Amino acid sequence: MKKYINKLFILGSLLFLGSSCDSDAELTTLEAVNFPSEINVSSTKIVLTEDTAEDQVLLVSWPEVTFPIEAPVTYAIQFDLVGDTSGANAWQKAKRIEVGTDVLSKTLIGEELNKIAVDLGLPIDVEGKLVVRVEAAMDRKVFSNPITLTVTPYEKSVVFGEIYMPGSYQNWAIETAAALTAIQKGVYQGYMTVATGAGPGFKLNTERNWAQFYGAGATNSDLQNMSDTDFVLPGAGSYQIKVNLNTLKWTATPYSWGIVGDATSGSWDNSTPMSYDHQTKTWKVTAVLVPGNVKFRLNNSWTINYGPKNTTDGIVYLDDQGSHYVGEGGTYEITLQINDVDPASTGYPPTATYTITKK
Incomplete structure (x- = not known):
């Protein structure tokens, strides 16, 4: 009996192998994807100064990368030190800038490249080496060959001072006008909210008086000393x-x-905007909340967002997954105070402070 069972087993195995060989199924492998040619840079030797902070100093361009799937390709550029681009931790410390979908170039101004160089540790006012490469991503990531740049970064001067912005939004009272803070020599930046119904006109004053001011020149974007024409928001x-x-x-x-958050009227999809109090430099909103969670984010997007680690210390952290839980529905006054005077060159601060108070 055992002999017949063994024969049947062998016969079944042969039939299975035969059917496998006759199958029309094909064994597939992941197609290789590469950059079809080298990337290009506008210059490989760049000396950065405060005078070129807003100038276009580097253009990185690259060929289109074709993936086997018909779908958009997302590109990014990465900068790193030469010594950090090999070994087990290669490119782990790189500064990455996402460029966008199907975009084949990226221009950097002086202050952007200077921040990257300084953050990566290049010495000030000395030639140093950076490498740049391009990342293409769809169902996987592929990278271009890197290019080495010689970059001389500068140390940003500490600048002080303010100019002032009287206007219709606050009845032209120079004493309480919004202050714009110096972020570079001769460059000022600040924030303000124009309430619905308030006029859009304003001037720019060098002191909290009317001894010297600027109004609109040839266009609304041009400053002209002592011009009677208002700027218009x-x-x-x-x-x-x-x-x-x-x-x-x-x-x-x-x-x-x-x-x-799900405590707000827009839930997790739409932010409820806050208004800027230029006198206290605080963002504020009064809103009806339901039991649930609250976080803070910029420009109705998750690109820049803050969340707290608890509901007691009044501190929120950049890109933190936490949120403030509201246990009781009602009307709340909510504030956010953040030192984001010059995020374009210094980035956003790691923390900010907030309050959520039931009225």
Whole structure:
């Protein structure tokens, strides 16, 4: 009996192998993806100074990378020290800048590249070596060959001073006008909120008096000494204001901190905007909350967000997953105080302070 069972087993095995060989199924492997050619940089030797802080100092461009799947490709550039690009921890300390989907170049201004160089540890006013490479990502990440740059960074001067922004938003009272703080020599930056119904006009004064002021010149963006023409903001809302007395230009960029979370009316999808109190330099909002969680984020996006580690110490942390739990529904006054005077060159601070108080 045992002999017949063994014969049947052998016959079954042969039939299985035969059917496997006749199968039309194909064994597939992950297709190799590479950069089709080298990346390019506008210069491999760059001397950075405060005078070139806002100039375009480096253009990195690259060829389109083709993946086997028809889908958008996301590109980023990475900078690192030469000594940190090999070994088990290669590129782990790199400074990464996401460029976007199907974008094939990135331009950096002087202060951006200087911050990268200083953060990576290049000595001030001395030639140092950085390497740059491009990352392409879809179903996996592939990298270009790196290019070595010789970069001389500078030390940003400590600058002090303010200019002032009287306008319709606060009835032209120079004594209580918003102050813009010096972030570079001759460059000032600050924040403000124009309430709905308030006029959009303003001037720029060098002191808290009317001895010298600037108004609009040839265009709304141009500063002209002692011009009677008001500058005009786009309308109600919160803005980051930047004034450059070196170039006699100014800009207003929509900029608003807000609350987000399932305790808020917008839940986790839409932030409730806060208003900037320019006298106390605090973002504020009065809102109806339900039991749930609250966090803070910038410009209705998760790119920059803060969360607390607990509900007691009034501190929020950059990119922290925590949130403030509200146990009782009702009307709350919420404040956020953050030292983000010059995030473009110094980044956002690791912490900020907040209050959530039931009225």
